[in-house]
Amino acid sequence: MKTTGIAVIGAGPAGIAAALAAAEAGASITVIDENSAVGGQLRWRIAPLRGLDEALDGLPACRAAETLRERLATAGVSVLAGTVAWGLFEDGSLAVAAPGGGFRLRAEKIVVATGAVDLVLPFSGWTLPGVMTARAAQVMLHLHRVLPGRRVAVIGEGRDAAELVTDLETAGAEVVLRAADPAQVVASGEGRVEQVSVNGEQREANAVVIALGRQPDPELALQAQVDLGYSARLGCHLPLRNELLETSRPGLYVAGEAAGAVDLAESFAEGRLAGLAAAGASPERITTAQEKLARARSPERSADADRLRPWASDRAQTETDASSPWTSWVRAATAEGRDNSLDRVALCRCEQVTIGEVRQAIEEGALTINDIKRRTRAGMGLCQGIFCTRAMALLLHAERGIPLSEIVPMTERPPARPIPLASLVEIEE
Amino acid sequence: MDEARSIGTGDLRVLHHPVLGDLPVSRPVQITVDGQPLLAREGEVIAATLLAHGILVCRAMPRGREPRGVFCALGRCTDCLMTVDDEPNVRACLTPVREGQVIWTQAGLGGWEGPAG
Ligand SMILES: Cc1cc2nc3c(=O)[nH]c(=O)nc-3n(C[C@H](O)[C@H](O)[C@H](O)COP(=O)(O)OP(=O)(O)OC[C@H]3O[C@@H](n4cnc5c(N)ncnc54)[C@H](O)[C@@H]3O)c2cc1C
Numbered sequence: 001m002k003t004t005g006i007a008v009i010g011a012g013p014a015g016i017a018a019a020l021a022a023a024e025a026g027a028s029i030t031v032i033d034e035n036s037a038v039g040g041q042l043r044w045r046i047a048p049l050r051g052l053d054e055a056l057d058g059l060p061a062c063r064a065a066e067t068l069r070e071r072l073a074t075a076g077v078s079v080l081a082g083t084v085a086w087g088l089f090e091d092g093s094l095a096v097a098a099p100g101g102g103f104r105l106r107a108e109k110i111v112v113a114t115g116a117v118d119l120v121l122p123f124s125g126w127t128l129p130g131v132m133t134a135r136a137a138q139v140m141l142h143l144h145r146v147l148p149g150r151r152v153a154v155i156g157e158g159r160d161a162a163e164l165v166t167d168l169e170t171a172g173a174e175v176v177l178r179a180a181d182p183a184q185v186v187a188s189g190e191g192r193v194e195q196v197s198v199n200g201e202q203r204e205a206n207a208v209v210i211a212l213g214r215q216p217d218p219e220l221a222l223q224a225q226v227d228l229g230y231s232a233r234l235g236c237h238l239p240l241r242n243e244l245l246e247t248s249r250p251g252l253y254v255a256g257e258a259a260g261a262v263d264l265a266e267s268f269a270e271g272r273l274a275g276l277a278a279a280g281a282s283p284e285r286i287t288t289a290q291e292k293l294a295r296a297r298s299p300e301r302s303a304d305a306d307r308l309r310p311w312a313s314d315r316a317q318t319e320t321d322a323s324s325p326w327t328s329w330v331r332a333a334t335a336e337g338r339d340n341s342l343d344r345v346a347l348c349r350c351e352q353v354t355i356g357e358v359r360q361a362i363e364e365g366a367l368t369i370n371d372i373k374r375r376t377r378a379g380m381g382l383c384q385g386i387f388c389t390r391a392m393a394l395l396l397h398a399e400r401g402i403p404l405s406e407i408v409p410m411t412e413r414p415p416a417r418p419i420p421l422a423s424l425v426e427i428e429e
Numbered sequence: 430m431d432e433a434r435s436i437g438t439g440d441l442r443v444l445h446h447p448v449l450g451d452l453p454v455s456r457p458v459q460i461t462v463d464g465q466p467l468l469a470r471e472g473e474v475i476a477a478t479l480l481a482h483g484i485l486v487c488r489a490m491p492r493g494r495e496p497r498g499v500f501c502a503l504g505r506c507t508d509c510l511m512t513v514d515d516e517p518n519v520r521a522c523l524t525p526v527r528e529g530q531v532i533w534t535q536a537g538l539g540g541w542e543g544p545a546g
Contacts (some may be wrong), residue, residue, distance in 0.1 A: 046448045060448055116508075117503065129498025131483035136502035136522075144470075144477035147441040147450050171443045191496045192485045226534070349506060352492040382507040417504070 004030040006278045007094060007107035009085045009220060012040020013052075013264055014256025015113035016068050017271030018278070021289070022111075023075040025279035030105065031077060032096060034084040034417075038072065039065025040115050042264075044138040046170075047163050051265035051296070062142060064127070078226040087414030088220045092251070095414060109251045109278035112221045113271055116214035116257035121329050122345045122355060123155075125187030125196075126210075134164050134211035141171050149207030153196040155185055156211035166209045176203040176249075182210070183332035183342070199423050215390065218258040222412035230405035231260055236390070237409050240366050243290065244277035245270060253278055262298060269296040330398045333391075334359070347395075348388040350381020358392060362399045369393060369410045384417075385410045438468035439481025460530040471527040476502065476509050476521040487511050487521050488535040511535050 006022050008015045011033035019031050027323035037043060045061035052070040056064045072079060080098060085105075087095035118133035125131065132140075132148060135158075137383050140146045152173050154164055158178045165175050179185045180196040186197045196205040221239045222228075227248035228237040238260045239247045246253050255274035256267035273289040333342045333355055353376045361375040369385075369392050371377055378392060379385035393407045436454050438446050444452050445467035455470040460478065476499045479487070485498040488507040497508035502522045512533040513519040521532075 009483075062449075117505065118501065127495060127497060129487075129496055132499055133501050136499055139502045139522075140477060140480055140499075141443065142449065144473050144481075145443040145446070145449070146439065146477050148480070149441060151439070170447055181503045192498070349497075349500070349508065352490055352495065383501075383505050386505055387501070 001093065001104045001106055003106045004028055005107065006030070006109045006111060006275075007032065007085075007105055008111045009033075009112060010040065010115055010256070010258070011035070011038035011072075011079050011081075012113060012115045012256060012267070013042065013068070014115070014258070014271035014274075015040070016072060017268045018111045018113055018253075018255055018275030019077045019079075020071060020075055021272045021275030021281070022279040023077050025276055025281040025285070027279035028057050029071075029077055030107070031045055031079040032081060032083045032085050032094075032105075036082050037065070038079050038081065040068045041135075042068070044135065044142050045163070046142055046167065049264065051263070052268060054227065060268070084417050085220060086416045088223045089250075089414070094220075094291070097417070110253065111271075111274045111278055112218060112252065112254045113256045113267075113274075114217050114220060114258045115267075117209065117217045118137070119215040120210050120391065121182045121212065121326065121391055122260075122333075122342065122347050123182040123185045123187070124345055125185075125189075126182075126191070126208075127346050127349055128187055128189060128193050129191065130189070130193030130206055131187055131208040131210070134160055134209055136327055137164060137207075137209045137211075138167060146171045147171060147207075148209060149193070149205065150174060150243055151176045151203070151205045152177065152207045152209055153185070153187075153198070153203065153205045154209050154211055155179045155182055156213065158211075158213050161211035168209070173207075173254045176205050177201065181326075181328050182212070183329045186341070210335055214257060216258050216260050217386065218254055219384070219412055219416045221247060221252065221254050221258070222409060223414060223416070224252055226252065226253055226254075228408070232405070234260055235404055236393075244286070245274040246277065248354055251278075262314040265296040266293070266298075269293040326394055330394050333395060334398045346386075347391050348376075348378035348381060348386075350383050351377040351379075352406035353378040355391070355395070358395055359399060362395060367396070367400065367402070369396070369407060372396070373410060379410055384412070437481075438470060440483060441481050458526050458528050460526050460528075460532060462532045463534055471526070473526055474522055475511065475513070475519075475524050475526055475530075475532060478526055479521065486534060489537065491537040494536070513531070 005028035008019045011031050022029050031132045042061040042065040049064050083098040085094045118135050137148045175200050184199045187193050190194050227240045229240045231238050239254045253288040254268040261267040267291050347355045347358050357376050361372050366372045397404050458469045458471050486496040488497050500506045500508040501510045504523045509521040510518045511521045
């Protein structure tokens with residue numbers, strides 16, 4: 001068993017800020033990130049940064065990631081790259097899979113800064129090769145310099161979709177169609193995307209990029225069974241935190257997009273506060289960090305943070321649910337009879353379980369995500385439900401009228417990643 | 430080998446980029462995918478080489494041999510599992526190319542049944 005003062009999981013903006021702040025306060029720190037280099041989402045984005053600090057603003061995101069890496073080196077913080085924390089156990093120790101083998105890590109304090117993953121919803125043809133997430137498209141375009149296709153359709157209408165369209169066009173691809181919501185999209189072709197239609201308007205295309213935004217990925221904190229609250233804005237449950245960003249489990253902090261932060265500035269400010277708090281910094285420093293975080297938060301987000309309450313006591317969400325951006329997807333997915341082209345579409349990509357099979361399970365009495373999982377195997381696959389539980393929750397909500405706020409996430413168990421058996425064996429020792 | 434190939438290798442390469450600049454020259458790495466030799470760029474992941482050459486399929490699923498390709502590029506979705514140097518279930522989106530690597534499209538959960546599609 002290795003030991004450290006503070007373990008920071010994730011070296012995106014939030015984790016970096018946490019590590020820099022904790023180093024300032026004199027703590028011993030271990031930073032773990034499964035990517036090959038630090039920077040989190042910044043590594044594969046090229047849009048110019050706004051709202052961090054003078055040295056970073058205006059730089060393409062990927063260059064800023066390099067600057068942040070230098071700051072970590074200057075502060076003497078070492079980062080274990082290519083290393084995954086896949087379990088957080090009862091005794092507070094972390095299970096880690098590293099290139100050289102696995103190990104157990106005991107930390108006095110843990111900062112979970114694991115960020116977010118792409119939000120996806122099933123549509124006709126979404127399992128065809130050529131359909132990919134915004135992140136996959138950006139990784140291919142900017143880290144590997146490969147076009148996802150020459151003619152690309154983009155799904156989504158928010159900030160991420162706008163950035164994707166710019167990224168694709170800048171690199172020389174043609175954006176041939178855009179769709180606001182996945183239920184309007186049909187991708188088709190022989191073994192790969194060849195055509196895409198949006199509300200009946202058809203184009204030849206060789207790729208479809210899903211850019212619906214991101215969803216928080218606090219999986220390690222869920223494994224630790226911290227208290228959760230429902231965020232109406234994000235439509236999902238998040239760890240509840242006190243004013244120091246500490247969860248119901250003492251010594252376990254969550255910061256950045258993993259906890260629902262909306263942007264870079266907020267993620268960075270949260271990371272700093274969590275790092276200082278975990279390191280036991282002086283009250284003055286903590287107050288300054290709290291004030292900075294309050295300034296970094298948009299009014300919309302501040303309101304959201306105030307609404308985080310334990311799910312069981314929150315019954316007033318139904319109205320918000322009805323006007324959620326997913327309403328039209330839910331309507332299409334639960335339409336009766338021939339109108340419904342989604343019934344045969346895979347909801348769970350890993351186990352190839354269709355939307356129809358999940359609806360059937362709900363009709364036959366499934367009332368929770370764990371119920372659906374047991375009856376259909378949906379969510380049992382290698383992705384650990386990260387790409388299908390949202391759709392399951394929406395179906396439960398639509399078919400049973402259960403408020404989204406009452407649909408608790410799947411029970412999370414280690415491992416958080418499909419890790420090689422060898423890592424498990426070494427852990428045993 | 431001509432100069433362009435040692436830079437790019439593959440039709441879908443972005444050779445010139447307004448923000449990132451020209452694609453740096455890299456040492457070409459030769460890999461074999463379903464028996465077909467392909468040139469890759471040193472340091473990239475297998476999935477990038479495939480995509481650059483217009484190859485989209487990484488595996489066929491257990492049910493209906495449904496083809497899958499890179500979806501999340503994060504190591505999470507496992508749609509890009511391939512058999513690499515006899516080892517099944519290797520994630521093409523995370524695994525770097527190496528000279529002489531032998532890669533096969535994977536059928537189902539790892540049993541090798543010949544190239545899919
Ligand atoms: C397309 C797009 C457009 C955006 N536009 C803007 C914008 O205009 N303005 C703005 O302010 N922000 C924007 N953002 C968001 C911004 O990039 C994020 O807010 C920021 O990166 C979040 O930082 P984070 O540290 O919380 O998470 P991330 O950057 O996601 O970092 C999380 C890190 O944790 C690691 N990790 C996760 N799980 C584990 C584990 N179990 N073990 C080890 N490591 C793990 C991951 O590898 C990753 O490196 C955009 C993002 C995208 C994708």
